[in-house]
Amino acid sequence: MNPSTRLLMIAAVMIGCVGNSLANPVYQEQNGLVVFEAENTPSRLGSWRRENSIQGHAGKGYLNFTGNEYLTGRPNSPLQYTFKINKPGLYSLHLHCARETQVIDGETRKDVANDCFVRVQGNFDSGPNSGDKHGDHAPLPLLKKDTKFFGGKDKEFVWASGNQLDPGGHSNKRVAIYRFNTGNLYTLVVSGRSKGFKLDRIVFRHQSVTAKDAQDLAVSETLSSGAATADESSSTKISELIDPPVGRLAVVADGNSPDPDDIGATAVMFGLLKASGLNDRLVHLSHSCDLKPVNRISKSDERRRQKVLQRLCEDGVTKFGPFNNLKSIFNCRTQQEAAVNDLRDAIDASSKDNPLWIIEAGEPDIIGFALQAAAPAKHRHVHVVSHHPANDDSGDFFTWKQILDFGVTEHQIGDQNAGLQTAINYWDWAKRQRDSNIKWIWKQLQYAERDGVVKFQNNKFDCSDAGMLYWWITGANKGGNAFSTPAEIKAMLLWK
Incomplete structure (x- = not known):
């Protein structure tokens, strides 16, 4: 994985979506330390708030998370910190943090x-003692996905490191x-x-630096005034x-069910x-796979959606093609048999070295019939x-258990709405x-947001099903990004 462009492009997005006039700063590893003020x-x-009421913090304050519940929650309001490593080697993660006792x-x-959850994006490896036992270094897939990192004392900032993941x-x-x-x-x-x-503070510490030195709050952030910014290097490939x-x-x-999110x-x-x-x-693309639409969408709206999706797919193939191995586009409501047969043929062409990955972006019945x-x-x-589960459990002819009983491999990657159903301005x-x-x-x-059949998509752009494809593109079950x-x-x- 080439970290440069991915991180740089992410930084550029934050500028475009948030309207921040400043480029995303790139922190520099200096003398074995990367130091961020959170x-x-x-x-x-998002749900983080800048505060300074608790003493013992570094800098001007700290961030307090106000979302989810006190017990737990899904990843929420991701914060990004881009950094460059000059000295290669093993680095440990240290968080200066506090908690709250609750009744x-x-x-x-x-x-x-x-x-909180932490993950690192880029081209790196896990520690030499990585494994699946308590106290081992974290395996690479764990470091690359949102994983719980705990620590802190009651309204008191302390350092958390070591066996905290x-x-x-x-x-x-x-x-x-x-x-x-080095150089990444x-x-x-x-x-x-x-x-x-x-x-309050985040530190990556090289193995040559003592924990005491790394956790000294007098050490400044490692952001050089002459440091490059992420968008300045945006031409770097993320291949x-x-x-x-x-x-x-x-x-x-x-897309023909009440929720119009499949359009976007x-x-x-x-x-x-x-x-x-x-x-x-x-090798297969079909839409309108809700074979028995519920009464929460009118017959006229459901027919309209079929037409919109067909035109969308045809336009998409033209704009972003060629798709040399795609025989056709199938409307499952009007071409059910053809859609099933095409997916069946793709399944029959599968082997250990050439498996088929099916993105279930709707009801499972077409998959079941195939x-x-x-x-x-x-x-x-x-x-x-x-x-x-809104897709898994909505079949009219097959239950999710019946799908799994065929002997397929299931990949549940978590609700993609968490990161991909957002306010409209994130796509400005x-x-x-x-x-x-x-x-x-x-x-x-925009069309999906204005569709009008359901109210819960008002003022939101939702491409959550595309998160499954992004996961597949970035590694699937071998470290793909599910968030x-x-x-x-x-x-x-935009990387090209």
């Missing part, structure tokens, strides 16, 4: 309001150790987890970010495939990617692009 992030704060259901709890379960902690490479850029992403967690698994790709979307998501998928150079991997018609021996070479950059294809993507997101945001989508769409 409150100086260029990211949109919950009559019980005084000291194990709440005490954690928590993949889940008692006596099951890891040490956050990263083997960074990285991005640390810190997301809120539990309400009341307070983050190493693109790391899909072997095999082919199928996309089965609805499918448009984004076209852009991502083109940007990543993976057009030839797409698996039923395909050779049973081929099922084990099929991967089905899902991000929400696309509206301003000179590239007509990027503007086209923005128009599809993408419009910032990262922009980085990939």
Whole structure:
């Protein structure tokens, strides 16, 4: 993975989405240390609040997370810190943080309001003692995905490091150790987890530096006044970010159900495939896979959606093509048999070295019918990617258990709405692009927002299903990013 461009493009997105006139600063490793003041992030704060009421913090203050619940929550309001490593080697992560004791259901709890999520983007390796046992260095996939990091005392800032990375379960902690490479850029992403967690300072410490020296609050942030900014190097390629698994790709979307999100998501998928150079991997594309639409969408609106999706797919193939291995586009409502047969053929062509990855962006029935018609021996070479039970559990002919009983490999990557159902202004950059294809993507997101069938998409742009494709493009089950945001989508769409 080439960290430079990915991080730089993400920084540029934050400028475009937030309206920040400053470029995303690149912190410089100096004498084995990278030091950030948490409150100086260029990211949109979201549910984080700048405060200074608790003593013992460095700098002008700290960040207090006000989202989710005191006990837990999904990754929320990601903050980004871009940095460059000059001295290669092993680095440990240190957080200067505080928590809050809370009374919950009559019980005084000291194990709440005490954690955030952390992940690092870039080209690095795990520590030499990485493993799956308590106290091991964290394996690489754990370091690259949002993982709980806990620490702090009650309204008192203390340093947390060592065995603080928590993949889940008692006596099951890891040490956050990263083997960074010289000259490379990285991005640390810190997301809120539990309400009341307070983050003051972040340090990456080289193995040659003592913890005492690294945790000295008198040490200044390692941001050189002459340091480069992320957007100044935006021409750097992010080709190493693109790391899909072997095999082919199928996309089965609805869009004719009440939620119009597939309109914007499918448009984004076209852009991502083109940007990543993976057009030839797409072997099946179908839409309107809700075979028995519910009464929450009128017959006229449902027919309108079919037409919109068909035109969208045709335009997408024209704008972002060619798609040499895509025989046709299928409307599952009017071409159900043809759609099933095409997906069946893709399944039957599967093997260990050429599996089929199905993006389940709607009800599972078309997938079920295709698996039923395909050779049973081929099922084990099929991967089905899902991000929400709203799709899994909505079949009219197949339950999710029946899909899994075919023997396919399931990948549940988590609700992509968390990062990809956002306020409209997060996509303002696309509206301003000179590239007509990027503007086209923005128009599809706008159409879905104005669709009017459901109210929960008002004032939101939602491309959540595209998060499954982004996960697949960036490594899938081998470290793919399951928590993408419009910032990262922009980085990939525009990197060339």
